[in-house]
Amino acid sequence: MTPKTENVTGRIYDIQGFAVHDGPGVRTTVFLKGCPLRCLWCHSPESQRSEYDLSYLAVKCVGKELCGAPCVGVCQSGALIECEPEKAVTGDRMVTKVKVDRERCAECLRCAGVCPSKALSASGREISVEEAYTRINKDRFVFKKDGGATISGGEPMGQFEFTLNLARKLKENGIGVCLDTTGYAPPEQFLEILEYIDLFLYDIKHMDSKKHRSFTGVPNELILSNARLLAENGASLQIRVPVIPKLNAGMENLEQTADFCARLGGAVKLVQLLPYHSMGRSKYARLGQPYRLSNVEPPDEAFMERALEVFLSRGLPGKIR
Amino acid sequence: MSTPPNAIDPALVVPDPSVCIRVNEHTPDIIWKIAIESSKLAGGIPQFDNDEVIIRSLVERGIPLEEAREYGIIGCVEPTIPGKEWPCCGSTGSFGGVTLISVLNLCIHGNVNPMTGAAGRLPCKKLYEYESFEELQAEYERQVRFYVDFQQKIFQFFEVVYSEFFPCISASVMMDGCMESGKDVTWGGAKYNALGVMTNTFANTADSLMTIKKLCFDWKKVSLRELYDALCANWEGYENLRQMIINEVPHYGNDDDEVDELARWCSDVYADALMSYKGPRNCAMAAGSLTLTANVFIGKRTPATPDGRRSGEPMADAISPRQGAALNGPVSYVKSAAKLSHRKFSNGNQLNIRFDPRSVEGDEGTWKLRELIKAYFELGGLQLQFNVVATEELRKAQKDPIAYKDLIVRIAGFSTYFVHMSPEVQEDFINRSEQYV
Numbered sequence: 001m002t003p004k005t006e007n008v009t010g011r012i013y014d015i016q017g018f019a020v021h022d023g024p025g026v027r028t029t030v031f032l033k034g035c036p037l038r039c040l041w042c043h044s045p046e047s048q049r050s051e052y053d054l055s056y057l058a059v060k061c062v063g064k065e066l067c068g069a070p071c072v073g074v075c076q077s078g079a080l081i082e083c084e085p086e087k088a089v090t091g092d093r094m095v096t097k098v099k100v101d102r103e104r105c106a107e108c109l110r111c112a113g114v115c116p117s118k119a120l121s122a123s124g125r126e127i128s129v130e131e132a133y134t135r136i137n138k139d140r141f142v143f144k145k146d147g148g149a150t151i152s153g154g155e156p157m158g159q160f161e162f163t164l165n166l167a168r169k170l171k172e173n174g175i176g177v178c179l180d181t182t183g184y185a186p187p188e189q190f191l192e193i194l195e196y197i198d199l200f201l202y203d204i205k206h207m208d209s210k211k212h213r214s215f216t217g218v219p220n221e222l223i224l225s226n227a228r229l230l231a232e233n234g235a236s237l238q239i240r241v242p243v244i245p246k247l248n249a250g251m252e253n254l255e256q257t258a259d260f261c262a263r264l265g266g267a268v269k270l271v272q273l274l275p276y277h278s279m280g281r282s283k284y285a286r287l288g289q290p291y292r293l294s295n296v297e298p299p300d301e302a303f304m305e306r307a308l309e310v311f312l313s314r315g316l317p318g319k320i321r
Numbered sequence: 322m323s324t325p326p327n328a329i330d331p332a333l334v335v336p337d338p339s340v341c342i343r344v345n346e347h348t349p350d351i352i353w354k355i356a357i358e359s360s361k362l363a364g365g366i367p368q369f370d371n372d373e374v375i376i377r378s379l380v381e382r383g384i385p386l387e388e389a390r391e392y393g394i395i396g397c398v399e400p401t402i403p404g405k406e407w408p409c410c411g412s413t414g415s416f417g418g419v420t421l422i423s424v425l426n427l428c429i430h431g432n433v434n435p436m437t438g439a440a441g442r443l444p445c446k447k448l449y450e451y452e453s454f455e456e457l458q459a460e461y462e463r464q465v466r467f468y469v470d471f472q473q474k475i476f477q478f479f480e481v482v483y484s485e486f487f488p489c490i491s492a493s494v495m496m497d498g499c500m501e502s503g504k505d506v507t508w509g510g511a512k513y514n515a516l517g518v519m520t521n522t523f524a525n526t527a528d529s530l531m532t533i534k535k536l537c538f539d540w541k542k543v544s545l546r547e548l549y550d551a552l553c554a555n556w557e558g559y560e561n562l563r564q565m566i567i568n569e570v571p572h573y574g575n576d577d578d579e580v581d582e583l584a585r586w587c588s589d590v591y592a593d594a595l596m597s598y599k600g601p602r603n604c605a606m607a608a609g610s611l612t613l614t615a616n617v618f619i620g621k622r623t624p625a626t627p628d629g630r631r632s633g634e635p636m637a638d639a640i641s642p643r644q645g646a647a648l649n650g651p652v653s654y655v656k657s658a659a660k661l662s663h664r665k666f667s668n669g670n671q672l673n674i675r676f677d678p679r680s681v682e683g684d685e686g687t688w689k690l691r692e693l694i695k696a697y698f699e700l701g702g703l704q705l706q707f708n709v710v711a712t713e714e715l716r717k718a719q720k721d722p723i724a725y726k727d728l729i730v731r732i733a734g735f736s737t738y739f740v741h742m743s744p745e746v747q748e749d750f751i752n753r754s755e756q757y758v
Contacts, residue, residue: 017652026692059722059740066560116564139652142696280742
């Protein structure tokens with residue numbers, strides 16, 4: 001058994017209030033860092049690694065003229081480079097911004113510590129169960145009967161002790177909990193956390209294990225067997241299917257996915273089809289990472305309707321987005 | 322009653338007249354639905370008014386409960402009793418109000434406006450001469466009370482001039498009490514009387530006080546003298562200090578109890594001082610907060626302030642948090658605002674949420690927005706409206722990302738700050754949003 005404690009800390013990259021896309025009602029979502037999958041379409045690259053990432057936002061950089069660029073002084077790998085001076089957005093002055101050479105950067109994060117405008121910042125922070133609970137509890141008044149907390153990521157099961165204790169703490173204090181998971185975690189951990197989770201937001205990305213592996217980096221057997229395990233043990237599931245043209249949006253795969261969902265029976269409360277979008281692109285730029293899915297366009301509404309029909313025709317409750 | 326329509330007619334989407342909807346715990350779902358869908362479609366129309374708080378505030382200003390329930394909104398956000406009350410909700414004469422941040426500036430600069438060199442009426446210390454934060458607060462309160470009193474004299478003067486030279490006969494004809502008493506409304510003939518005064522800049526004042534408290538007293542990171550010098554230099558040569566204020570000091574609008582308490586205190590000091598007076602026509606004095614676009618104008622004439630604002634930059638509007646300061650999302654935003662003493666604002670106040678309701682799609686999104694409004698009202702908020710993010714505003718944000726750094730846009734799956742997106746993604750987003758217009 002995983003020990004019951006509120007002192008355990010988790011590594012998160014964000015907490016968002018009024019999260020309206022992370023389960024029913026109005027929710028507050030905790031995003032944990034670290035994910036065993038590397039989905040090509042991932043819109044949260046900052047969630048992937050467990051380590052802190054160095055995030056750089058050029059719009060926040062006030063320029064050497066104003067701050068003296070202490071970042072350049074503390075960098076030991078020579079990764080911070082002064083740009084050509086440019087004209088400031090407001091006023092007549094010139095601004096010499098600093099940029100990050102990701103090839104050289106050792107991600108020591110010293111620059112994030114001294115950057116006065118936080119243009120350079122560490123993506124990620126440690127938080128205790130108690131702190132996370134306190135932050136979520138502040139939004140309690142807006143949850144009403146449907147809403148609550150969502151523990152998301154990254155893969156929250158990757159920090160199991162933290163996730164379990166946070167879910168338990170929330171549940172014991174009357175706040176509903178959704179767990180947003182890839183399903184890629186040990187089955188015994190799912191069984192242990194089951195009693196504290198009102199609804200699993202559970203991704204099914206591809207029914208063919210080989211393709212699953214090439215698009216996400218891991219095979220799908222564990223994910224599918226965990227879904228069956230949860231369904232058999234009384235869990236409520238909201239299945240989320242990202243619809244990515246050229247990758248998993250073929251009719252054959254959609255039909256197999258729908259068949260799989262139908263076999264899970266009454267455990268499936270909703271199937272949510274999430275059309276691919278490329279809005280996460282700029283997050284890759286912030287982290288200095290390449291975006292690997294440049295030749296895919298978002299599916300059109302007519303296709304999404306046809307895809308939805310595949311699920312509805314099997315008697316599954318479904319919706320787009 | 323005929324069945325309400327299930328769809329909004331796009332032909333009815335016009336910016337004028339201003340429309341408000343009174344809501345309370347009995348408001349039926351269909352009314353909520355129509356109101357929120359209209360707000361999505363028409364860009365913040367209607368505004369939402371909280372019966373519970375407004376009726377109570379009107380009773381406290383002397384109107385019997387049954388008649389308080391008949392209130393309507395006039396001007397922009399000002400509650401009054403149609404046909405029974407002469408509310409003078411925009412003050413008598415000129416648009417009167419005390420700009421709180423200017424009072425704080427007098428306390429900082431030793432009773433002088435450094436932009437004009439003009440001296441105030443009440444000599445005081447300079448920022449670096451105060452021994453404690455409490456001493457500064459006490460001075461601020463003394464100054465506010467002085468200017469509220471000063472303002473009363475101006476009102477009395479204007480009321481005399483108006484009653485002598487500008488009687489309002491057409492209004493008097495339609496107002497209960499005037500015929501019975503034989504007096505014009507400007508003579509106090511109406512059944513009920515009030516005088517509304519709009520104040521402003523709570524957010525800048527609270528954030529400025531918080532900066533002084535935290536940096537100079539609690540954390541002792543910066544001396545009062547250094548902060549004073551930075552203000553006098555309009556932050557030139559003090560950018561790192563300014564960034565420390567922006568990034569490390571808690572701001573009103575993020576559900577931080579300490580700074581929210583200072584905002585409440587600022588508004589209470591003002592409202593309590595104001596409401597201790599009986600106005601002309603023996604009327605109640607009603608506090609309110611509405612700036613229209615005066616926050617820009619006031620900002621132009623106000624020197625640098627301790628909240629990190631540069632000389633000439635706009636102030637926060639009405640009771641809304643400062644532009645770019647509320648970074649915790651809409652729930653924290655409304656929660657901070659709800660901590661003000663809304664029942665003391667019987668002349669109304671206004672909370673603008675710069676948030677794109679179109680991006681909260683469908684019926685499900687509508688009900689989620691209702692939860693947000695209801696939550697604000699249950700916590701005691703008075704009025705709320707969505708400030709729809711139009712394409713042109715997104716264009717402005719592209720040009721001036723610093724001023725728009727809190728502009729949240731919602732994208733399926735996650736929400737993000739607009740200015741954090743790369744230029745091409747911003748373009749994409751703008752093109753997407755335009756499909757809805």
